[in-house]
Amino acid sequence: MELDNIQVIENDYADLVLDAGAANFGEHYRKTMKGRTKEECYNIIRSACALLNSGGGIITVKVLNEGYNYDIHGIGSDIENGLHNLQSCAAVKSSFNFIQQDGRMLIFVQSWSNGDGNNNEKLPRLCAIKSNAYQRADSSSYQMSPLEFENFITRKTKAAGRSDSIEKDSDLSIEPLHKKPKIEPIESTVFKSREFQFGDTLNFNESMYVEFKDFSGKNDARRIKEALPKYISAFANTNGGYLLIGVTNTRKVVGCGHCIEDPQYFEKLISTTVEKLNTVHICNTQKIINYSINVARVLNKSEQHGFLIILYVEPFCCVVFADKPDCWKIENDQIKRVEPREWTEIILATDPDIEKLCSSFQKELSVTAAPMGCKTVYSLKDAECLNELQRKLFPVEFHSSSEISIIPDNLHKELLKEYPNLENLLPKMKGVRGRGVLIFSRSWAVDIGRAKHQDVVCDALLLATENAPRLYTVGKRESDEVFKYSKDTAFSIKQKLVNPGGYTGKLCVIPKILWYSKGQSVEGSSTSTMELGNMQEAKRRLEVRYPKDYTFLNITALLIALTIVLLNFRSFLSDQLGCEFLNLLTLEQFQILHSKHDIEKCKKLFVHGLPGTGKTIIARQLIERIINTFQCKKAEVLYICENAPLARFMRQKTNCTCVTRKTFMSENFPKVKHVIVDEAQNFRLESGDWYEKAESIRTAEVTHPNGAGVFWIFMDYFQMSHFFSTGLPRIQDQDPREELTTGVRNGKEIHKIVHLNMEQILLSECDQEKRKFLTKLYKEANCGHSFPGKVEKSKMTPENIAKHIRVKIKQYLDTGYTTEQMAILCSTQEECKKYRDLLQCELKRLNVYAYLDEAESAFGDHTTENIVTLNSIRRFSGLEKPIVFGINPLPHPDQQVLTPNILVCLASRAMTQLHLLFEN
Known part of the structure; x- marks a missing residue:
């Protein structure tokens, strides 16, 4: 029909x-x-x-x-x-x-972009009406533009990082920083004088270090109050200097503040002004603005004729603002002023220089040519680059004769089976001129990190030449909420394409709604516009037609931005390096989460991921999708792993309940609806059948009257570190099942160590079905990049092992690594305690400390910047560091058959540098 x-x-x-x-x-x-x-x-x-x-x-x-x-x-x-x-x-x-x-x-x-403009001109990181940061040049004080401020603050940053003075920059016409002005007449005579005669002529002129202001007329007190922030900022930001108020530009002393009797009024006014000024530090000190003041009387013959104010401002170490920058942004649907510290950080923002520290990454998006809210995006070096990922994710040829392609094909077919008459809505969705792609999703809101609406059948995003992007939302029934959902989602897609996607062209996403009900479309009524708090008074419908400019899209650039939007996640290295940047999922990871398995249909899944394939990354992304798809609260999603360090890590990174298996078995979780299990190969039955308990929770009728909850289990039998029963079903009973075989964490040399030991593990496997399955995984295992990494193997005494680690850590620190990027792993906790004392003796020479566990004292007042993680190989399961030292990675003598498993567990923790240190 x-x-x-x-x-x-x-x-x-x-x-x-x-x-x-x-x-x-x-x-x-x-x-x-x-x-x-x-x-x-x-x-x-x-x-x-x-x-x-x-x-x-x-x-x-x-x-x-x-x-x-x-x-x-x-x-x-x-x-x-x-x-x-x-x-x-x-x-x-x-x-x-x-x-x-x-x-x-x-x-x-249009969104601001700090890349090259039409005339190849350099633009600052953000736009502003005024910077409100001043500087001296010749005999004037001027307000710096954002670009001038960028040059200024970059120079200050260099000075803050050096003990010697900075030489004069060729692009700035100011003297070297912190050079105190030498103006002998002021210092020796004028600044010390307590009285002046009206009409006296000063014997020095205005200069970079001296400013005369008259302010002898009406409203002089108000004018002084208004001028002080500007001149204090200018002198402090340059090299210091003198502000003389009550002197004409011809050097005549005329006085000011004629209606003021107490000279302390001016001292208090200046003190209050200085206290209110905004300062931003980029150095390690927290110095204040230092100044000296002399309020001298001006006499006309013998009568009081106001005051001469002589203010000396010392050069400031960093930045002094006369007022907050006149710069604005939208935050929580409100116009807000950008604070001075945020302004400075944005102006200074550059791509994190991680290539030297982590040669495994290649830059895909730079903040130096992207909108203000973008983060640097890195992908794995020599793996599938962003352009390749885009072509595989959206295989569309815009120069072909075809008009509108529909992707992904499997989801499109599934939706047609569930909603047969959806086929009749396609002509409306595809009825545009030009060529392009119609991208279906059960909920585009979930794809961009927002909540799904239960009355929505699906969304389809249309990107086509000669057209502005459109978001088609198919609603189950007429509803103002669906209308608002479509509008909010379209707006969010547009914002995501700009930040973090990095699209710099003119852009809008127009929402269009189709009602689907029992095979017939239903005419809908428009609803009110989205309210933006106090910023928007009008509650009526705003009819808007975008200018034609918004149809001139760079479709390829738009699809690349969309690829970043869908595949990006905050890199785990951001915290370790102290700078936030984004990584991209691999196509294999993305397909498991999005293309192959829809969590609304595939509630249960066993995911076998080889070492370093990113199982924990997928688990974290999965949790976010569950929360947005089913609109869950924190207590309704449970993440379970074997070891406390991984549970703590995930607690920080996700908005769900994270516990160890032991805690899971000892407590009740009445509100839980969805369960994610990670590192399941190392689970045990010592406290009871965890698998049965998880199954009963997610299928309980009281919490799931309309069907079971999500239950995904992540595991890797190659990293199994004990002989006990895991509680998992047999391999042949694990259905449905997915495999991750592309290594993304470890350098190639480290991956070779892992792969070699995987082969040894197969030789000792007794279960035929399990061996057959693991052999298949072993043969499919591959390294998804070409960065080499380094592996060092050594044999020495325990004392020399500690010394060797100290020498290597110093070398790494000298080349830019931080202790946050290092881990020292032993076979057992007992070995950790044994080596802790040896390591402390050596590492204290570097002011570095080996930290065994969070329950242990953090070595007095030492900050985490000086701490290297010390833990057992088993307890560090699921975590990673660029540099890993493995001390005597051998199991108990009674468990020698597990040696290759232990080595796999250890090696797969290291991203770029692996040190295998065996005892003699």
Whole structure:
């Protein structure tokens, strides 16, 4: 049966909309309304700044002047100049579109990008109306632009990292930092004088180190108060200097503050001003702004004629702001001002220099050419690069004769089986000009980290040439909530494509809704626009048609951005290196999570992952999908592993309950609906049948009246480190089952050690079915990259092992590694305790400490920066470090058959450097 008159409910826009109030536009409307014009203009410019820094959006302004026509009158030089000051002239032309509609001016704002503009000009990391950071040049104080501030703060950063003074930079016309000015007349005479005569002429001029201000007229106290932050900031940020208030530019002493009787008024005013100034430190000190003041009386003959204020400001170690930067962003749907520290950090932001430390990565997205909110993205070096991942994930040829391709094919077919009449909705989804791809998902919201709506059948994202992107949402029944879901999801997709995806072109995602109910589409009604708190007064429907510019897409760049959106995760190394960056899932990992297995249908799955294939990464991503798909609370999702260190790690990285198997068996979890088990090969039955308990929890009718919960088990029999029963079903009973065979963690030399010992494990396996399965995995095992890594094998006495570790750690520290990137692993906890004392004696020479366990004292007041993890190989299961020292990695003499298992467990923990240290 074909459906007729299918109604597509078009929302027309899904974007961040700021209401900038009302304004008069055009040049000739400005002459009689200067006061109001300034406020109107600032509201528009502030909104533009916030949207530029937050992924773009739309500004709506009510037009006050009758008879205004944008095509005739333009927007006016004040607004035009304000936008010009936010960006370069070339960038303004390409970043803003203006459309007059229904008594309003709509200003479409493109996301800010600090890459090269149309004229190959360098742009700062973010845009701002004012920096409010000042500096001296010749005899003037000037406000630094964001680019000037970037040069300034970079120079300060270099100075903070060196004990010797910095030589004069060629691109800055200022003296070397921290060089105290030598102005003899001020220091020897003027600064010490307590009285001056009205009309005295000073015997020195204004310079980089001296500023004269008159302020002898009306409102002088107010003018002094307003000027102080600017000049204190300028002198402190340059090389210090003197501000003399009550002197004309011809050096005549005229006094100031004629209505003030007590000179302490000025001392208190300056003290209060200094205390309120914003300072940002980029060095290891927390110095304050130092200054000296002399408030001298000015006498006209013998009568009081005000004061001469002489303020000396010392050079400041880092940055002094006269006020917070006039820079704005959107946070939690509100316009917020960027704080000075955040401003400085963003301006200084560069890609983390991890290539030297971790040669296993290659850069895919750089923050130096991406929107403000982006993080650096790295993939595995010489593995499938971002372009290759994009082509495999979205195999679309836009130059082919085909029009709209549908992917993924398996999900599309599954949806048609469940909802047969979905086929009749496809013509509406594909009914556009141009070529492109229609990407189906049960919920695009879940794919980008948002909650699924239960009344939504599916979403389909259309990316096609000559069209703005569209998100089709198929709803089960007419609902304002579905309408809002579609709009919010479309907006979130757009924001994700910008940050973290890095797409820099003009972009919108238009939501369109199809109602699906018993084989017929249902006409829907529009609903109110998404409210943005106090920023948006209008609650009525805002009809918006995007400018034609928004249909000129770079589809390939858009698909690359979408690939980053879907595959990115925060690298585990971010905490160790002290800088946040993103890694990408491999195609194999992504397919298990997204393409092959839909957790709404595949509730139970056994995942066998060879060493270093990223099982824990998938487990973490899985937890997030479960929470968003089923809208779970923390207590409803349970992660179980064998060892406490891994449970602690996952507790920090996920929003679910994380426990060890022992805790799981000793406590009750009445609210749990979904269970994820990790490192299951090392589970035991000593406390009871954990598998049976997990199964009973996730299938309990009281918590799952409509079906069982998710139960995924991750394991690797090659890393099994005991002979006891695991409680897992037999291999032949583990169905459905998936395998991960592409190694992503370990360098090639380390992977060879792992693979060699896997072969030894097969020789000792007695279970025929299990051996057959493991042999298949062994043959399919491969290293997914080409970075070599290093392996060192040595035999020596325990004392020499400790000395050797100390020497190597020093070498690593000298080349830029941190102790956070290292682990020392022994066969057992008893071995750890034995070596702890030996290691402490050696490592204390480096001010480094071997930390055995969190329950142990953290060695007094020493910070974690000086601590190297010391643990047993078994307890470190599931974790990783770039550098691993393995001490005597041998099992108990009664368990020699487990030697290759122990070596696999140990070697697979090391990413780039593995040291195998055996006792003589």
